[in-house]
Amino acid sequence: MTGNPTFLPRTPHGVSSCEHGGRLRGGKDMKDAPAAATDAPPRIPMDEPAPEPAAMTGAPSHDAVLIRRTLVETASVADRLTSYFYALLFTRHPDLRALFPAAMDTQRDRLLKALLTAAEHLDNTPVLTEYLRGLGRGHRKYGTRAEHYPAVGEALIGALERYAGSAWDAETEAAWVRTYTKVSQMMIDAAAEDEQLAPAWWQAEVVSHDLRTPDVAVITLRPDQPYPFLAGQYTTLETPWWPRIWRHYSFASAPRPDGLLSLHIKAVPAGWVSNALVHRARPGDVLRLGPPAGSMTVDHSTDNGLLCLGGGTGIAPIKALVEDVAEHGDRRRVEVFYGARNGHDLYDIDTMMRLQQTFPWLAVRPVTEEEGRLPDAVRHYGPWAEYDAYLSGPLGMIRSGVDALKGAGIPTDRIRHDYLGELVLPAS
Numbered sequence: 001m002t003g004n005p006t007f008l009p010r011t012p013h014g015v016s017s018c019e020h021g022g023r024l025r026g027g028k029d030m031k032d033a034p035a036a037a038t039d040a041p042p043r044i045p046m047d048e049p050a051p052e053p054a055a056m057t058g059a060p061s062h063d064a065v066l067i068r069r070t071l072v073e074t075a076s077v078a079d080r081l082t083s084y085f086y087a088l089l090f091t092r093h094p095d096l097r098a099l100f101p102a103a104m105d106t107q108r109d110r111l112l113k114a115l116l117t118a119a120e121h122l123d124n125t126p127v128l129t130e131y132l133r134g135l136g137r138g139h140r141k142y143g144t145r146a147e148h149y150p151a152v153g154e155a156l157i158g159a160l161e162r163y164a165g166s167a168w169d170a171e172t173e174a175a176w177v178r179t180y181t182k183v184s185q186m187m188i189d190a191a192a193e194d195e196q197l198a199p200a201w202w203q204a205e206v207v208s209h210d211l212r213t214p215d216v217a218v219i220t221l222r223p224d225q226p227y228p229f230l231a232g233q234y235t236t237l238e239t240p241w242w243p244r245i246w247r248h249y250s251f252a253s254a255p256r257p258d259g260l261l262s263l264h265i266k267a268v269p270a271g272w273v274s275n276a277l278v279h280r281a282r283p284g285d286v287l288r289l290g291p292p293a294g295s296m297t298v299d300h301s302t303d304n305g306l307l308c309l310g311g312g313t314g315i316a317p318i319k320a321l322v323e324d325v326a327e328h329g330d331r332r333r334v335e336v337f338y339g340a341r342n343g344h345d346l347y348d349i350d351t352m353m354r355l356q357q358t359f360p361w362l363a364v365r366p367v368t369e370e371e372g373r374l375p376d377a378v379r380h381y382g383p384w385a386e387y388d389a390y391l392s393g394p395l396g397m398i399r400s401g402v403d404a405l406k407g408a409g410i411p412t413d414r415i416r417h418d419y420l421g422e423l424v425l426p427a428s
């Protein structure tokens with residue numbers, strides 16, 4: 001290590017809780033941890049997805065330049081860097097191992113990816129603040145405490161130092177220490193504030209389980225206490241069968257007067273949580289939910305129409321958005337394109353068609369792959385320049401959908417989805 005990093009995030013009350021500074025002993029001697037087997041891809045690839053960025057303004061700060069240089073340098077070895085990061089963390093702080101799932105697989109790169117996403121948005125303070133505050137709140141359910149953050153910072157610096165090659169020097173290390181201190185402080189403060197307002201997690205009982213296709217279930221939950229959220233948001237969920245493995249699922253309904261929550265789950269190959277929810281969960285089972293998150297919510301300050309693309313189970317939050325517009329009595333035009341591989345996979349088409357019959361301002365267009373892919377279908381209609389766009393579905397669909405919508409004249413700041421991290425981060 002070139003310097004002597006000291007992470008001193010204040011406790012929520014402004015007093016330094018502990019000091020974990022100093023060189024990481026023995027870091028250079030450690031072997032890379034073996035790569036874990038891969039699980040099914042997480043629906044949202046980080047702990048919590050970042051919000052849509054505002055346009056970046058001005059030149060990047062010097063710290064941001066140094067940090068991006070490190071990211072570029074380590075992009076091709078991200079996997080080894082991640083393994084080494086966790087090896088350092090757990091060797092130096094074995095007590096922290098219990099906060100993570102028994103099998104690390106997809107968890108492995110989540111923490112690091114979240115940190116790197118934060119670094120990516122260093123110069124965009126409103127976006128960074130919103131993202132980190134959500135991340136801090138979301139970490140309460142893992143049992144994360146203020147005093148854990150310095151340990152993570154040390155492991156991060158140790159791993160970066162090892163893999164950043166010529167991009168690493170004392171100045172770069174100082175930039176990372178400053179950045180990490182800022183990042184962790186925002187998370188700590190947000191968690192402390194949230195503690196006054198909301199539980200760290202909710203328990204929710206399965207009250208109905210409806211298998212719509214061999215792979216897709218619609219599940220209704222009754223939370224043990226009120227669960228406030230907005231249509232279009234998602235939750236994190238832990239099952240009793242896979243402790244400490246959390247997955248993201250969007251709510252399929254706007255908030256209901258009876259307080260019940262509904263989710264659409266597709267069992268994906270090797271997806272432990274999704275398979276348990278589809279094939280094992282039954283009424284009476286109790287799950288745990290983290291706080292709501294996500295920025296794909298309706299902007300009620302405008303009369304713009306809504307153009308919604310829902311692919312596969314991505315139709316769930318789109319249905320919630322439609323209900324939200326209906327409840328506001330806005331009568332704004334809402335155009336839904338509902339994509340699936342084939343007719344059989346359009347598992348919620350009856351509900352969507354019922355909504356279309358009820359609301360004259362709503363048009364629902366099912367699109368199967370025989371007819372083409374969702375973004376192509378959208379290009380055949382329009383014009384869309386006066387619409388706000390909402391996308392939910394597989395990553396490839398979001399990517400090509402965003403391109404199609406930009407091509408149709410919708411500005412980026414009126415295109416909402418919850419996949420930002422994966423779209424901006426270098427592939428690893």
Ligand SMILES: NC(=O)C1=CN([C@@H]2O[C@H](COP(=O)(O)OP(=O)(O)OC[C@H]3O[C@@H](n4cnc5c(N)ncnc54)[C@H](O)[C@@H]3O)[C@@H](O)[C@H]2O)C=CC1
Nearest residue numbers: 043250311312313314339340341373392393394396397400
């Ligand atoms: N908030 C969100 O963004 C949500 C996302 N999801 C995600 O949606 C996905 C749904 O998966 P499945 O039901 O298996 O979907 P799928 O693989 O059956 O595809 C659904 C639709 O997306 C289209 N599509 C797929 N790849 C595409 C590409 N590269 N370019 C253009 N169109 C493409 C297909 O043609 C089809 O119309 C999951 O990954 C799930 O995690 C689910 C709920 C909410």
